[in-house]
Amino acid sequence: MLYTHILGTTKIDQNRKLKKIIEHFLVSKKNFFDQKKLIRGIRKIKKNTYNIQEKKLDITTFGMFPYYDKVLTTMLYIGIVPERYFDKKSLGIKKLFKISKGNKNIKPLEMTKWFNTNYHYLVPELSKISLKKFFKNNFLKEEMIDIKYLKNKTKFTLIGPITFIKLSSVNLNIKSVYKNIFKRYIKIIRYISSKKINYIQFEEPILNNINSIDINMLLKFYNNISKKIYNKIIFTSYFAKLDKKCFKILKKINSYGIHINYTIDNEINKIVKVFKKKNKLLSLGILEGNNIWIPNYKKIFKRIKKIKSFKTNKILISPNMSLEHIPYSVKYENSMQLNIKKWLSFSKEKINSLYIIKKILLFGKKYYKKEYNDNKLIIICKNEFNKYSDKIIYKKIIKTKIKKKRKKFKNTILFPTTTIGSFPQTDEIKKARTYKKEKYSKYKFVIKKNILKNINFQKDIGIDVLVHGEPERNDMVEYFCNKFYGCIITNFGWVHSYGTRYVKPPIIYGTIINRNKDIFWMKYSKEIVKNNLLKGIITGPITMLKWSFIRDNISYKKILFQFSYALRKELKKIKKIGIKIIQIDEPAFKESMPINIKEKKKYVYYAIRAFKYVFSGINNIQIHTHICYSKLDIFDIKSFNKMDIDVISIESARSFMKVVKTISKIKLNFEIGLGVFDIHSVYKTNKYKIFNVLKNIFYIFKKNIWINPDCGLKTRSWNEIIKPLKNMVYAAKLMKKKFKHKF
Structure with a gap:
């Protein structure tokens, strides 16, 4: 038979009903009636998944x-x-x-x-x-x-x-x-x-x-x-x-x-x-x-x-x-x-x-x-489809050779503070996206206003390396895919990421070609910061590949290097306007690793080459990367040493700094920033707790460390981030005062 x-099967329909009923419950009084309402809503979603199966x-x-x-x-x-x-x-x-x-x-x-x-x-x-x-x-x-x-x-x-x-x-x-x-x-x-x-x-x-x-x-x-x-x-x-x-x-x-x-x-x-x-x-x-x-x-x-x-x-x-x-x-x-x-x-x-x-x-x-x-x-x-353009891009890719050395923009700040990139995506920003095409000047005004707000806030509290806060970006992969030919963004293609967070992975249907001619928002941000250091942020090729639905008619390696080639163009534009610190986000670097050790080694070889291709031979820049929510082992840390990065920021607040023990076993050829507070939790920390965490990290590594949250701040509200960021900056000042004589 x-x-x-x-x-x-997926529990998320086109309207994300599950997300809505759970988030409604989380802001309710959570009494008996609220719980009953939640259970009724969930039963309806379950019945829908059963009905689909029963029919076919x-x-x-x-x-x-x-x-x-x-x-x-x-x-x-x-x-x-x-x-x-x-x-x-x-x-x-x-x-x-x-x-x-x-x-x-x-x-x-x-x-x-x-x-x-x-x-x-x-x-x-x-x-x-x-x-x-x-x-x-x-x-x-x-x-x-x-x-x-x-x-x-x-x-x-x-x-x-x-x-x-x-x-x-x-x-x-x-x-x-x-x-x-x-x-x-x-x-x-x-x-x-x-x-x-x-x-x-x-x-x-x-x-x-x-x-x-x-x-x-x-x-x-x-x-x-x-x-x-x-x-x-x-x-x-x-x-x-x-x-x-x-x-x-x-x-x-x-x-x-x-x-x-x-x-x-x-x-x-x-x-x-x-x-x-x-x-x-x-x-x-x-x-x-x-x-x-x-x-x-x-x-x-x-x-x-x-x-x-x-x-x-x-x-x-x-x-x-x-x-x-x-x-x-x-x-x-x-x-x-x-x-x-x-x-x-x-x-x-x-x-x-x-x-x-x-x-x-x-x-x-x-x-x-x-x-x-x-x-x-x-x-x-x-x-x-796109067989011819695949060949043309491949010829262009192989012309650029990955160089072993580059001139680096060195960090001279003691215990520098920064953030991962994004700032709260307020209702005003989300609403502005809905009329972006019809009322672009109004949209532009809202984004400019929020970039100014983000940068002034960071200046006021004393953050060393600023970011523009990414109000123009909805999702870190989707944003760049919108700039590239060969990608399509769905309207209702939601996939569960964690908790009540859902994402719409782009669909890669053709050859990846960077069609973006301008980096207006980075130029505007650079004008505002004046003499302060500004960090430009792009999503890395591995994450672009992993967090998209990729073609099945060419190899993943070819798609990976198509992304690298497109992102290299983006990075050059950022450097051209005078931004010397560039973060290439790679939260998917670890998650993409196969379980089998032979496959894992092969993957790491190509992943590192694709990552380095983005900035190879481009001098006088400082390359950062960000890794989050991955169980890191010694193999991973050794892989990071081969990536030619200057600074890596790693999520570690929620994992109770377990990652420190792993990292401390390997001699690092880059500086490190371990997340000092968890942005996805309502758990509260204070400046002295952060200071104690930083002291322990410094005693282990005995070298300059970066101080940052463990992830981007876009899912939080302003009320949730102001105090933790101020505590983080204060803890950094205490570190400078206590350990200045060590340098």
């Missing part, structure tokens, strides 16, 4: 609904609460948001990237005290309410215990942690299975990055629960390429079913060999769940032919991963060029493609001849 299903698929997937974050939801399912949040109050919605956002006195959980995606998750804290208690709650019970209305077979999805532990912050004996977490998972498996669910899907994307202890524990857990507790388990792996170690694990797992990525051509023969004689349910990820291009039916049917010899008669087909990383539907993009719109396939369209593929497999191409031939023609048109 052939069944269709998905691993998960054979199995309906649900579970792990992210009120704020799916890892946090999993943590609450298994009754874990960080010890600093222990109190007598019940574990409900109020506490969920308290844990995720913190409050004035308690820090929130650390936040970092979900593998190599642009989704950020909250890092669970597994301590001796937090693992002693099981906090009862209704989050799992709430997930089960709608199950009685579902007509399809049902599948509950959960982050698996191995991935959960490996993504957590753990300072205990790992075997004792595994035992504790396994008991918690068994408890909720028993509850889920009692609700007459057909399957439980365990997601273990960490599979390619585990050691021998983890492997033993993984096999022990899954083989045990399959035999004794619940046998309809589908073990799910995605993201990483499957190496020999992974195939050995998959052979030994005694689960009812296994899901694997079936989109990588050179892995398909291995998959066929391993699973040909296995009589178990096999779920094949035949569609790419993390890109937005229409599937190539011809390629897919060629791959599926190979499974006809399989012993099993239980085959599921699905996307290779959850559809939560792509937008809701192309249907609403009415202003998009029709030829480009035809190339696209968002979450709803992927589900429809699964439906068509199944029908063709069951009844033959002759019954769906039009759909098959239309698909074939669209793929040909898409693949031929």
Whole structure:
């Protein structure tokens, strides 16, 4: 039998209803009636995701609904609460948001990237005290309410215990942690299975990055629960390429079913060999769940032919991963060029493609001849588009060689203060964007006024290196893509980034060409600052690539260097008007790294070359970069040393300065600025706390350090940033006073 299903789907529709109802709750009194209203709104969103699946698929997937974050939801399912949040109050919605956002006195959980995606998750804290208690709650019970209305077979999805532990912050004996977490998972498996669910899907994307202890524990857990507790388990792996170690694990797992990525051509023969004689349910990820291009039916049917010899008669087909990383539907993009719109396939369209593929497999191409031939023609048109311009740009790119040395603009300021770039995006700025085209002079007035306000505020409080605050920029990637040919910005293509923050990744459909002739706002800012230092800011090529939906008809390396070439032109313009400090933001540098070590080394080689290409051979400038919300290790720090940067600013306030220990193990060839306060949290710090943090950093590095917040300030209000920035400047003055004699 052939069944269709998905691993998960986006919860964000074209109107971002989820964002609106959660943000409305966060500013409410949070009483009983507000909570009921929130739950009702969320149930409507859930029902919509179920209805889409019920119409087109054979199995309906649900579970792990992210009120704020799916890892946090999993943590609450298994009754874990960080010890600093222990109190007598019940574990409900109020506490969920308290844990995720913190409050004035308690820090929130650390936040970092979900593998190599642009989704950020909250890092669970597994301590001796937090693992002693099981906090009862209704989050799992709430997930089960709608199950009685579902007509399809049902599948509950959960982050698996191995991935959960490996993504957590753990300072205990790992075997004792595994035992504790396994008991918690068994408890909720028993509850889920009692609700007459057909399957439980365990997601273990960490599979390619585990050691021998983890492997033993993984096999022990899954083989045990399959035999004794619940046998309809589908073990799910995605993201990483499957190496020999992974195939050995998959052979030994005694689960009812296994899901694997079936989109990588050179892995398909291995998959066929391993699973040909296995009589178990096999779920094949035949569609790419993390890109937005229409599937190539011809390629897919060629791959599926190979499974006809399989012993099993239980085959599921699905996307290779959850559809939560792509937008809701192309249907609403009415202003998009029709030829480009035809190339696209968002979450709803992927589900429809699964439906068509199944029908063709069951009844033959002759019954769906039009759909098959239309698909074939669209793929040909898409693949031929911009071939000529790709070649022209490539010839221009290879003319510029990456030079080993450049003359640098050196820093002479002791403990310099700066910010990451953006300042609060007020309602006035957001409103001005809506009439930018119709009333440009009015828009121009608002942006000028806000740049002046940002710069004067920084001057008044004594910040050393100023920024213009980016009021003209909506999103750091979208802003530059609007300047480049080959990019398109959707109207409703929202994707979850973290919490209630959503982004619209640009779509790269053609050759990247910088068509921007002017840098008006940087010129205006330079005139205002006069003798003060001004930092120009551009988004780096790796982040431009990673935070966009890129073409699938040329290699990512070619697209990466097209971005580098376009950004190099931008950087030259900034330097030409006399700005000597330029920050090339690369928050995606770490998140883009593959899990596999060989792939990781290859990625770093090309990423560093693309980064250096932007400024190679351009003298008398100081190059900064910014990295945020990534778990950094020694490999990463060594990579930074090869980037030819002068200063790096790193998010570290929320991660409790853990990154300092890692960085201190390597001799650095650049100056560093560690974020001294968390801009995404309501947790309050003061000047003396910042001063103590800075002292500790200085004692470790024993060299000049930069002082800055941990990220851009655009999501904050002015009331939220004034005091922390003043405290930061005051702490810098205390540092200068105390350690001046050391230089």
